[in-house]
Amino acid sequence: MIVAPPPTVADSWPAGIVVAVALFGLAIGSFLNVVIARLPAGRSLVRPRSTCPGCSALLKWYDNIPVLSFLALRGRCRTCGMRISWRYPIVEMVTAVVLVLAYVALGPTADFAVAVVLLPALIAITGIDLQHQLIPDAITLPGILVGLLLNLATGRISWVESVIGIVLGGGLFFLIILVSRGGMGGGDLKLGAMLGAFLGWKALLFGLFVAIVLGGVIGAAFLATGVRGRKDPIPFGPFLAAGGAMALVWGERAFSWWVRGFVG
Ligand SMILES: [Zn+2]
Structure with a gap:
C-alpha cells in the first residue's frame, strides 16, 4: 500500500521562493543602508555611488555585495583599512530574515505585498531613529x-478603516504629546498615522499595545541595568516599528479576540 507522505513545510513554502525572497531582502537591506546613511543628511539616495567615508575610494561592485x-573584507575598507560599521551587514540580514518570516507567515497574498513595502x-525608520x-x-x-x-489597490482592508487608522494613530500621539510635554515628538505622531494608514485602525491598536509593552519592558530593563539613566531619552520609533510589523501579521486576529473577550 502506498501512503502519500504528509505535507511538509517545504511543500507549502517552496525553497526556491524562500531563497528568492531572502536574496531580494539582502538587496533591499543594502539600499536601506544607503537610506539610513544619507537621508538624515539630506543627501541623494541615487548619486553619487558609495565611497569609503575614510579615504573616499569608490567601492567596487564586488565590495558592495x-x-x-x-565578511570577505573582515569589516575593513580594501583601500585604507578603515573599520566598516557592523550596521551594514546587520541591516542587510535583518531585512532578509524579516521578509522571509513575513512570506512564511503570509504566503503570496496582498498582505505580503504590503509587507514588502x-x-x-x-x-x-528604526536605523535612523x-x-x-x-x-x-x-x-x-x-x-x-x-x-x-x-489598501485601496489590494482591498485587503477598506479605505475607511485605513482613514480611521490615520486619524486614530495621529490623534492618539497628539494627545500623548499634549499630556507628556516632550516625552514623544511629532515624528512619533506621523509614524502613528502612517501605521494607521497601512494597518487600519483595528490592527493599529494591537501594534500600539505591543509597542507600549515592549517599550516599557525594555526601558525598565535599561534603567535597572544602568545602560540608560532616567534622563536619557529612549527613542520610541523602534518599538512602534516592531509593534507595527507584528500587527501586520497578527493585528486583525488579535483585535477580534479582544472584541470577543469584551462582548462575551
Ligand atoms: Zn577607505
Whole structure:
C-alpha cells in the first residue's frame, strides 16, 4: 500500500521562493543602508555611488555585495583599512530574515505585498531613529499616502478603516504629546498615522499595545541595568516599528479576540 507522505513545510513554502525572497531582502537591506546613511543628511539616495567615508575610494561592485563583502573584507575598507560599521551587514540580514518570516507567515497574498513595502520602511525608520533620535518626514509623510493607496489597490482592508487608522494613530500621539510635554515628538505622531494608514485602525491598536509593552519592558530593563539613566531619552520609533510589523501579521486576529473577550 502506498501512503502519500504528509505535507511538509517545504511543500507549502517552496525553497526556491524562500531563497528568492531572502536574496531580494539582502538587496533591499543594502539600499536601506544607503537610506539610513544619507537621508538624515539630506543627501541623494541615487548619486553619487558609495565611497569609503575614510579615504573616499569608490567601492567596487564586488565590495558592495550584501553581507559577503563585509565578511570577505573582515569589516575593513580594501583601500585604507578603515573599520566598516557592523550596521551594514546587520541591516542587510535583518531585512532578509524579516521578509522571509513575513512570506512564511503570509504566503503570496496582498498582505505580503504590503509587507514588502511597510517592513523595509520600518527598518529604515528604526536605523535612523537609533542613530539620530529622529523619525524622518521623508518616509512617514509619503508613507501615509502609500499605505492608503496600497489598501485601496489590494482591498485587503477598506479605505475607511485605513482613514480611521490615520486619524486614530495621529490623534492618539497628539494627545500623548499634549499630556507628556516632550516625552514623544511629532515624528512619533506621523509614524502613528502612517501605521494607521497601512494597518487600519483595528490592527493599529494591537501594534500600539505591543509597542507600549515592549517599550516599557525594555526601558525598565535599561534603567535597572544602568545602560540608560532616567534622563536619557529612549527613542520610541523602534518599538512602534516592531509593534507595527507584528500587527501586520497578527493585528486583525488579535483585535477580534479582544472584541470577543469584551462582548462575551
Ligand atoms: Zn577607505
